[in-house]
Amino acid sequence: MIKDEEKPLIRQDDRSRSGGMQHHLAAHAREIPPSGIRRFFDLVSASKDKDIITLGVGEPDFVTPWRVRDAAVYSLEKGKTQYTPNAGMPELREAIGQYLSNQFHLTYDPAKEMIVTVGGSEGIDLALRALIEPGDEILVPEPCYISYSPITTLSGGVAVGIETFAEDQFKLTAESLKAAITPKSKVLVLCYPSNPTGAIMTYEEMLPIAKIVEENDLIVISDEIYAELTFKGNHSSFASLPGMKDRTILVSGFSKAFAMTGWRMGYACGHPDLISAMLKIHQYTIMCAPTMGQVAALEALTKGGLEEKDRMMESYNQRRRLVVQGFREMGLECHEPQGAFYAFPSVKSTGMTSEQFAERLLLEAKVAAVPGHVFGKGGEGFLRCCYATSVSQLTEALERIDSFLRSLE
Amino acid sequence: MNEFKLSILDLLKEDARLSAATIATMLGAEEADVSSAIAEMERDHVIVKYATVINWSKVDDEKVTALIEVECTPERGRGFENIAERIYLYPEVKSVYLMSGAYDLLVEIEGKNLKEVASFVSNKLSTIESVIATKSFFILKKYKQDGIIFEEFEDDHRLLVSP
Numbered sequence: 001m002i003k004d005e006e007k008p009l010i011r012q013d014d015r016s017r018s019g020g021m022q023h024h025l026a027a028h029a030r031e032i033p034p035s036g037i038r039r040f041f042d043l044v045s046a047s048k049d050k051d052i053i054t055l056g057v058g059e060p061d062f063v064t065p066w067r068v069r070d071a072a073v074y075s076l077e078k079g080k081t082q083y084t085p086n087a088g089m090p091e092l093r094e095a096i097g098q099y100l101s102n103q104f105h106l107t108y109d110p111a112k113e114m115i116v117t118v119g120g121s122e123g124i125d126l127a128l129r130a131l132i133e134p135g136d137e138i139l140v141p142e143p144c145y146i147s148y149s150p151i152t153t154l155s156g157g158v159a160v161g162i163e164t165f166a167e168d169q170f171k172l173t174a175e176s177l178k179a180a181i182t183p184k185s186k187v188l189v190l191c192y193p194s195n196p197t198g199a200i201m202t203y204e205e206m207l208p209i210a211k212i213v214e215e216n217d218l219i220v221i222s223d224e225i226y227a228e229l230t231f232k233g234n235h236s237s238f239a240s241l242p243g244m245k246d247r248t249i250l251v252s253g254f255s256k257a258f259a260m261t262g263w264r265m266g267y268a269c270g271h272p273d274l275i276s277a278m279l280k281i282h283q284y285t286i287m288c289a290p291t292m293g294q295v296a297a298l299e300a301l302t303k304g305g306l307e308e309k310d311r312m313m314e315s316y317n318q319r320r321r322l323v324v325q326g327f328r329e330m331g332l333e334c335h336e337p338q339g340a341f342y343a344f345p346s347v348k349s350t351g352m353t354s355e356q357f358a359e360r361l362l363l364e365a366k367v368a369a370v371p372g373h374v375f376g377k378g379g380e381g382f383l384r385c386c387y388a389t390s391v392s393q394l395t396e397a398l399e400r401i402d403s404f405l406r407s408l409e
Numbered sequence: 410m411n412e413f414k415l416s417i418l419d420l421l422k423e424d425a426r427l428s429a430a431t432i433a434t435m436l437g438a439e440e441a442d443v444s445s446a447i448a449e450m451e452r453d454h455v456i457v458k459y460a461t462v463i464n465w466s467k468v469d470d471e472k473v474t475a476l477i478e479v480e481c482t483p484e485r486g487r488g489f490e491n492i493a494e495r496i497y498l499y500p501e502v503k504s505v506y507l508m509s510g511a512y513d514l515l516v517e518i519e520g521k522n523l524k525e526v527a528s529f530v531s532n533k534l535s536t537i538e539s540v541i542a543t544k545s546f547f548i549l550k551k552y553k554q555d556g557i558i559f560e561e562f563e564d565d566h567r568l569l570v571s572p
């Protein structure tokens with residue numbers, strides 16, 4: 001039904017509608033495939049079934065804490081509707097600096113080493129665009145967030161996936177990193193806690209990675225947007241490793257920990273030379289992140305958001321235990337996610353591909369979950385299930401998956 | 410109250426139907442410990458009752474709720490205890506609070522219709538000896554009760570699938 005995943009849809013149109021506008025498109029725009037998540041979304045939307053329980057989202061089920069929303073509303077009432085400085089409101093950058101220091105023992109100069117972006121998404125884009133030259137290789141441990149490789153392509157680089165395995169809890173190993181490095185390798189993208197696997201990497205586990213990064217003169221883009229959602233121990237930032245601060249562009253944001261996806265607020269921190277290059281691109285393309293979003297982000301970091309953040313985090317943790325146990329009880333292997341809000345059970349025992357499984361689960365059991373192969377190498381055979389949804393919905397979803405599995409026997 | 414019990418209460422407050430087994434999984438605890446903590450809290454009347462929050466305005470069989478401010482004379486030695494008891498024993502009375510400020514007791518009354526509530530106030534409440542004055546306020550619409558918003562406010566507005 002949706003087997004043309006690998007073939008870019010645009011190409012198909014090209015053939016069927018001669019005289020269309022496709023030939024005007026740049027090759028890189030034509031050739032990046034549409035997101036697998038998007039395709040699955042279309043499939044779910046097309047079914048128009050009100051009864052579907054979705055585990056397919058990648059965002060909190062909480063609305064932004066009220067005080068944060070209120071701060072933004074109040075700022076609008078006061079008429080704060082102008083541009084801010086390109087790098088973001090100085091008081092917001094101060095607050096981010098203070099926050100990073102309190103939470104993760106990182107010290108960044110808000111004036112030179114920081115930029116407020118339109119979501120973590122823009123931070124990733126800026127970092128890659130500032131670093132990549134045609135042909136550069138960008139190392140991406142997979143399965144991972146779906147955007148890294150297409151943005152790399154758009155910037156003229158070549159994404160090189162490094163497969164990670166459930167046996168290693170989907171952590172990047174020094175051996176596989178070393179094996180993937182070539183003279184063209186320039187950037188390593190890290191994302192821990194990970195979307196979609198929920199894997200984390202501890203300080204000790206990252207040390208050998210840092211050594212290889214140093215030896216091979218790599219730059220690391222460390223996407224730590226799920227840092228606050230770490231359930232086992234405390235999150236260690238890659239930038240906090242010895243010698244790594246100057247080699248790391250830390251990308252983070254407010255979407256996940258503060259339940260602010262729609263606000264589009266993020267930030268990037270790093271060496272002044274790297275940040276000022278990113279700032280140039282940002283200034284010519286975006287000017288500055290939205291002002292009301294910046295006001296809201298400031299409130300989130302200072303007064304209104306921190307306590308709520310801890311409360312939401314505890315609630316995710318409770319639901320995480322429920323879901324992981326649920327999958328294991330129904331006989332699906334499920335490594336223990338230690339961060340973010342995704343469980344990544346294996347459906348290999350059913351003999352189906354993850355796409356077949358996800359599609360049948362949707363149609364027969366009315367549960368939507370994202371097939372793992374869309375997240376790159378090593379994702380095939382797994383299912384991404386976001387547990388940021390109510391306990392009653394989760395319980396119902398688990399029951400449905402369980403009876404679906406039993407119907408296969 | 411220890412943290413473990415507080416976490417259990419937090420979960421039950423949201424959903425009284427959660428089983429001890431589910432709560433135990435969610436808290437990473439043993440089911441037996443959760444069951445015994447719940448039993449203890451029931452015994453100690455920390456957990457008083459498992460009730461259902463109902464939006465009666467959606468049910469045809471509508472009810473009328475009124476809040477009555479009651480001014481009364483306290484009794485020597487027992488203050489407002491006796492009179493509060495006299496009032497709360499009536500089945501029509503849903504809640505009774507002793508208040509600071511312009512009046513003494515706040516009484517919530519539920520009846521089938523306006524007339525029934527009015528007659529309760531004039532025949533039962535006002536005739537209690539120590540009651541000096543009452544003032545009735547009828548509730549026209551409930552927006553939020555016990556922390557729960559009644560409008561379909563809390564729906565999930567997220568896309569079905571997203572990154």
Ligand SMILES: Cc1ncc(COP(=O)(O)O)c(C=O)c1O
Nearest residue numbers: 058119120121145195253255572
């Ligand atoms: C790993 C990862 N990085 C970045 C983002 C983008 O987040 P933002 O809303 O800050 O752009 C997401 C969102 O799903 C994500 O999962």
